[in-house]
Amino acid sequence: MGLLSDPNRRRALISLLTRLNAPICVVCYMAGVAWFMGLAFEPFTLRTYMSENAMGSTMVEERFPAGERALATGREFSAHKKKVGGMPVDWLVKTMQARGLEVFTQRFSRTLPFPDENKERYLVKGTNVYGILRAPRAPRTEALVLSAPCTPGDNNNQAVGLLLGLAQYFRNQVYWAKDIIFLVNEHDLIGMQAWLEGYHHTNTTGMDWSPLQGRGGSIQAALSLELSSDVITSLDLVLEGLNGQLPNLDLANLFYAFCQKIGVLCTIQGKLQRNDWDSVSGYSHSVQTMMLMVMKQASGRPWGDHGLFLRYHIEAATIKGINSFRQYKSDTTTIGRLLEGMYRKLNNLLERLHQSYFFYLMPSLSHFVSIGYYMPVIDYILLLICALDLWVQLATPPPRTEDGVADTEQMSSPGVLSVLTPLVISHLTGVEVAVEHFPVSETEAVVLTAIAIYTAGLALPHNTHRLLSGEGTEQGWKVLKLVAVLYLAVLLGCTALINFSLGFILALTLVPVAAFVTPHVPKILSAFILVILSPACTLLFSVFFFQELQEMPVSFIDGWMLFLSVISQGILDHSLYGSLVYPLIALLVYPCWLLFWNILFWK
Amino acid sequence: MKVHISATGIHMEADTSTPETAVPSSVPQPKDDFQEELVIRPLHSGDIYASFQFRTLWETDFMRGNKVSHYRLFPKSLGQVISKFSVRELHISFTQGYWRTMQWGQPFLPSPPGAELWVWFQDSVTDVDGTWKELTNVLSGIFCASLNFIDSTNTVQPSASFKPLGIGNVTDHSFLRYATLPREIVCTENLTPWKKLLPCGSKAGLAVLLKSEKLFHSSFHSQAVHIRPVCQDWQCKTTSWELRQTLNVVFDLHTPGQGKREWSLFKMFSRTLTEACPLASSSKIYIDITDNPQGEQFEVSPATPLLSQAMVLGDRRTFSVYDLTQQITFGTVRSLNLLIRWKSRDMLRPLLHGERYVAGYGLQTGEIHTLMYNNHPYRSFPVLLLDSVPWYLRLYIHTLTVASKGKDNKPSYIHYQPSKDRVRPHLLEMLVQLPPNSVTEVTVQFERALLKWTEYTPDPNHGFYVGSSVISSLVPSIVAMDTNSTREQPLFSSFFPCKEESSYFVRVYTEPLLVNLPTPDFSMPYNVICLTCTVVAVGYGSLYNLLTRSFQIDEPSPGLAKRIANIIRKMRGVPPL
Secondary structure, eight states, X not given: OHHHHSHHHHHXXXXXXXXXXXXXXXXXXXXXXXXXXXXXXXXXXXXXXXXXXXXXXXXXXXXXXXXXXXXXXXXXXXXXXXXXXXXXXHHHHHHHHHTTOEEEEEEEEEEEEEEETTTTXXXXXXXXXXXXXXXXXXXXXXXXXXXXXXXXXXXXXXXXXXXXXXXXXXXXXXXXXXXXXXXXXXXXXXXXXXXXXXXXXXXXXXXXXXXXXXXXSEEEEEEEEEOOSSSBSEEEEEOOOGGGOOOOHHHHHHHXXXXXXHTOEEEETTBOOOSOTTSHHHHHHHHHHHHHHHHHHHHTSOSSGGGGGGGGTOEEEEEEEEOOSOSOOBOHHHHHHHHHHHHHHHHTOSSOSOSSOSSEEEEETTEEEEHHHHHHHXXXXXXXXXXXXXXXHHXXXXXXXXXXHHHHHHHHHHHHHHHHHHHHHHHHHHHHHHOSOOSOOSHHHHXXXXXXXXXXXXXXXXXXXXXXXXXXXXXXXXXXXXXXXHHHHHHHHHHHHHOHHHHHHHHHHHHHHHXXXXXXXXXXXXXXXXXHTSHHHHHHHHHHHHHHHTTOOOOHHHHHHHHHHHHHHHHHHHHHHOOSHHHHIIIIIHHHHHHHXXXXXXX | OOEEEXXXXXXXXXXXXSOOOSSOSSOOOOOEEXXXXXXXXXXXXXXXXXXXXXXXXXXXXXXXXXXXXXXXXXXXXXXXXXXXXXXXXXXXXXXXXXXXXXXXXXXXXXXXSEEEEEEEEOTTOSOHHHHHHHHHHHHHHHHTSOGGGOOGGGEXXXXXXXXXXXXXXXXOGGGEEEEEETTOOOOHHHHHHHHHTSTTTTTSGGGGGOOHHHHTSSSEEEEEEEEEEEESSTTOOSEEEEEEEEEEEEEOOOOSSSOOOXXXXXXXXXXXXXXXXXXXXXXXXXXXOTTOTTSSSEEEESOOSOEEXXXXXXXXXXXXXXXXXXXXXXXTTTOBOOEEEEOOOOOOOOSEEEEEEXXXXXXXXXXXXXXXXXXXXXXXXXXXXXXXXXXXXXXXXXXXXXXXXXEEXXXXXXXXXXXXXTTBXXXXXXXXXXXXXXXXXXXXXXXXXXXXXXXXXXXXXXXXXXXXXXEEEXXXXXXXXXXXXXXXXXXXXXXXXXXXXXXXXXXXXXXXXXXXXXXXXXTSHHHHHHHHHHIIIIIIHHHHHHHHSOOOOOOOOOOHXXXXXXXXXXXXXXXXX
């Protein structure tokens, strides 16, 4: 600090900073990216370990015997589903009652703002059926949830069968300390949202549902089961929830521990774990796994029915059965035993899961990167140094004239106006993109309207200048850029705190823009680069990149269609489940980018 | 008088020194009486409900100046408690599990999960709070329970919900104290001292069935002690003290598959009965066969010719009676093992039931919803709702709404006592009219308080408990009730005094709530302390320095030669160096 309190040395330091500003920015950016890539390198990451004592050393035995019967129940369910042409509510109620559960139903309906083309639905009406296994001598204060979605077609019958099989088996056990709720939800996420809102009696999204009749107190943990084949080769764990929230890492540890114990292959992001971390392919494998997690988390949408539980501080994950062409197969009894073991351990919980991490990335199921390791990435990338340079440039006193005071006032007043106007206008454009009630009701129309408004925003500099009285000064754009850079830094910093992946992806593309843009660079080329690095194009690239990572590359046309559907899904997620990514992009990120666009065309 | 609390109970020094003058030496006629009773009721859900009642009546006066020191059937430890703390009425219950009203109907004696204690003191007590504090500590020793955790933060004085059940027309609720401990775990260590209060212990009579390994292998377990003064005869010329010990247990009858289901005394309690308690004047087993007039639902063996009808919970019910004082009951094998075989079952809805839950998400605010169901097809009736909420849930009482069938339902009486942080809980009592066939929803919003770090329990992430709400009501009865309380009738039907013929008293407890409060990460303080200290020490001081001082380039003072040169130059009229 002595360095800073000595004015001479301070001046020297500042001049060094301003002189080396560009290289320092580049080095920091590179360091950030390199650090991020390093996170996937196994020696740099930590092995997962069980933090919760109540689940760690306690021994449980798995004895679930009735896999075959569960499959038979699943087939019966499928037959009834086909007969009814939807959810066989009566059959489910009867079956659950026969298994000794208290059974309740919930009806719900929801009108979508515009038709969902992917799932072909507009007015959604359905019924959730759930049965509560009351724990003996428990005062109804705590509960666990096991859910299976009732999907149309031939999918997921085995999951419902296994759920009912487990219910029957669990009912005859004496050791339960928490009520267990077996839930079959219709219309996957919408049904789940209705059930959760009903259970907690909130209404965040304007859905109609009938109130729940039976409850089990505060839900401690939940698992959602997706199983569409009689035998499986591996189980996939899905963690990413709404707005990039993740369940406590102990839930993932629990799953991993039981897969190891029972001998089921387990994957995360559909990727098996590899042991050859020191080879290039092994490293790229874990980079791919981690990047998939980053992309999924950044999307902010729930990647399974569990995703909606996280808002209510209920630790939840989805377990998907995958049947590929591998030799090694596991039958339903094995999965049943795995679930039984997990529920028995969750049943032993004395407190909510809280010991382990809530913010993490997983390059493989056995390794994780905690928030302390990944947060430096965003710190490196953020361009406070660039802002410092601008601040210094602005703060250097202009050559002193006779009436110095009047001169500075003259200089600053157009500055404020010229900064405020683009700020306001770009945000207004953002609001326009974000407004949900487009005057159209077709999916394509909605998406195209959004894109049109987005593109129209590019004409902004001209509009701004028409509003401004005088010429933009040199000082003016610098003030504007300073504001824009600080704005971007705060925005990305806050985003990264809540949803690291989203913050990281946005920072990766927006920071170079923010760093290089001035009115003095070649216009056409810079404009091209700026557009390429705009939020919409980032999304487009992400779509292709995601497909590439999933080993399902798409052609440009398909990618474009996918891009459009991603936008419509984003808008739908926002209105159906309260996802925040779309409003964040439309209201904050895009206007921020427009500010830089404005600087480029500063006159 | 000094009280010692030990594992076995209490001893009072003063008693040992008192000369035994109170014992009437001339007439050894016993003025006390002991009855025992077991009711078995097959429930509609297919479970089986067994309710034990042991009643000791004693015509004595604990409140006189002279000490009562000769105890025969009445347990001495409780007698001393009554006289020392001037107790008028004492009701204590320990419950493990929640009574499922929707599946099981109404219990004979309701109780909330955990421990519940309510006491009416004599109006001679001056320091009620002090006496209450001492009493809870003494009871804690007697029942081997954590009743010593009852303090001012969970004690309330209900104004209407808990009226005295014995004789005496007390209306001043300043002599009433009510507290619940929803977290109390009930187990064998509470059962053993409870059994010791019985005249025969667990050696003879019905109490031989009370084996903890079976009683705690059930869906519901509740044990209670009720002490109150009652009338000896219908004119109420003399009063006597009544001690009722009750134990209710529900056994889970669910068996996989639809095979033959049967249940016997031996299967339930792993014992059979061989004799009545020799000290008991009456010892009976009742089996509820109301739903089974022709024996189509279940059959009971051995069959008994004795039938009894009783009015209980607004319904006329028929019971098979087994009198254990008759030798013939035990048959040739000298042991009674009742057997019930099921055939079918159906479901009946209770007229009144309640449920409660916390709505909302996040750790800042929430909403308590209490639902009260009136399932009567055409009669509306008033209920008294009592809510005692700990201070760390700060109720926003202006958000209190009561609605039935979507319409506002204004309570005719509201008694609200706001909480004081760390001193006393919220108390909310109100009288609400429940329309027929309706659900009445009471909602109130609350804010979760941030506790001081020493106030958190060792397991703060488990959550904090809020005790059950109590819904008390006179429910319209299907049959006319018998209000003559002195007539010979089964014990289980005679607990709540009944003043009206057309209705009966019901108390329903809702489930307790488990609420999460904002909890700091307790593993972090060390890190946080280290980090903040470093930041403050290194960073803050210097940064503050930098920010508040203005820096100027300090011109070094010119040397002596230069100064002289400047003076000379000034005199010459040339600008200085």
